[in-house]
Amino acid sequence: MTFGILKTLEIQILVFESNPILVMACHDRCVGSMPLWQPIDSNTVKWRVFVLRHSLIRNRCATPSVVIRKEIPERFDASLRLAEDFHLWLTPTSTFGPASYTAEALVHCVNPSYGGTGLSGNLWMMFKSEVRAFVLLGNSARPSWLLLPLVVMWSSMKFGVRMVDSRVLRNRLQTVSESR
16 A cells, blocks of 8 residues: 555644644655555654754755645745755744654655755755855844854754765765676
8 A cells, every 4th residue: 555645644634633833744754765655543653843943953854744834924935046945944933833743754755855966966055055044044033143153063063974974875876886
């Protein structure tokens, strides 16, 4: 049995119905080869509430996994080219309240979280855009400007790890390709 988009949305709607203060719900994703989905009982999915500070540490939301309440006015900022989704995830949780996340993979993505093909493959530009999202958030007085340098330092360390990780992965893939 395959796990369809309607089932995913049904599960997220149940989360909203059971917790009216949530402004957004997202979940984990599978990356790589197309998985064979097993049926998931929505009663066994463990959801965790997260607030702005959790998003500042780690972006848990893949774009195809996010559902935002229709009452929340924020949408993608068309003037932003990269990390516009991350900026969007930060804004509702900073303004309207908490979101919910489950580590249950309810969607399949071709590209990894970072270093894949397309725009997200340019790690330097993604890093700069992530910092821009923090600055835009700081301009709206959330979080405080005192927290902003810490968040940027944390993001800088993640950028360094991602650079090393993407090079190691690229080298491993090239070695496998050459051995064939």
